[in-house]
Each structure stands twice: as C-alpha cells, then as structure tokens.
Amino acid sequence: MQFIKKILIISLFLFFTNFYSQESTTQDEVKAKIEIERIENNIKIFGTAENFTEITKSASYKLSVIRKNILDGNTSNNAQEGIFTLKPNEKIKLSTTQVNITADDEVIVMLIFYNEQKQIISKERLVFNSEKKK
Known part of the structure; x- marks a missing residue:
C-alpha cells in the first residue's frame, strides 16, 4: 500500500511540475x-x-472582415480560419480576402491567433471609415 501511495505522490508531483512549466506564446x-x-x-x-x-x-487563426453600411445598416461578415506552423524567424501569409468599400461603409478587419487552449496569443484590428458614423 505504501508503494502505491509513493507512486501516486510522485505522479502528481510530475504532472503539476509539467503543467506549470508549459510555455505560453505571447x-x-x-x-x-x-x-x-x-x-x-x-x-x-x-x-x-x-x-x-x-x-x-x-497556432490557429481567424481573419474576420465585417462591413456595415452606415446609411441602411446592412452588415456582411466574412471569416476565414485555419492552423499554421512557423519556423524560427519566419513570416508567412495566412489568408487573403478582398472587400469593396464605399464612403458609406465602415469596415472592421480583425486577425486573432489562438494557442492550443483557445486562448488569444496575438491580435490586430483595423477600422476603415469609422469617423463617418452617425
């Protein structure tokens, strides 16, 4: 019985040591x-x-483009998702999309990266024509 108790304690110690030492991406x-x-x-x-x-x-990513017409309130939403792997010091294009924009449109573009636990690790957001809101 003592042997099982020791194995259990060692297993728990190793589990929690590994859990707390996992690296998180920023x-x-x-x-x-x-x-x-x-x-x-x-x-x-x-x-x-x-x-x-x-x-x-x-990591995984989500690229969202939201276009809202300020005059009539119509909204369109386009989202692209995927998984990527980057080599050391590498830069890659993940996704490409195109949107038509008029003076009456507000366009919000968001790119969000998630780790394996679905936590946000990086993001960027751009807004076009936001000053034209009524």
Whole structure:
C-alpha cells in the first residue's frame, strides 16, 4: 500500500511540475499583422504571421472582415480560419480576402491567433471609415 501511495505522490508531483512549466506564446513571440493594399474602391487584405523566436511555433487563426453600411445598416461578415506552423524567424501569409468599400461603409478587419487552449496569443484590428458614423 505504501508503494502505491509513493507512486501516486510522485505522479502528481510530475504532472503539476509539467503543467506549470508549459510555455505560453505571447505577442512578443508570434505577431498577428494585417497588411492592406488599396485598389480603387477595393481593399485587398492579407493576414500574416511572424515568429520572432528561435523555435518553431504553431497556432490557429481567424481573419474576420465585417462591413456595415452606415446609411441602411446592412452588415456582411466574412471569416476565414485555419492552423499554421512557423519556423524560427519566419513570416508567412495566412489568408487573403478582398472587400469593396464605399464612403458609406465602415469596415472592421480583425486577425486573432489562438494557442492550443483557445486562448488569444496575438491580435490586430483595423477600422476603415469609422469617423463617418452617425
């Protein structure tokens, strides 16, 4: 019985030691970046990820584009999701989308990265035409 008790105590100790020593990724390590290119009344949107560390990093992402017409209140929402892996000091394009924008549209673009526990580790948000709200 004593032997089982010792094994249980050692197992619990190792479990909690491993649990608390797990590394969490931060915005300083992996950065979410939205890059844009304007072409007349269109905005081309690129969701990018950059690894600032010397080790390989993996995460999931969600790129959302929300367009709301200020005059009539119509809203459209486009979301793209996926999983990526970055080599040390690597920068990659994750996703590309395009949206038509008029002077009466407010456009919100969000890029969010999540770790394996679904916690936000990095994000960026851009808003176009927000000053035109009534």
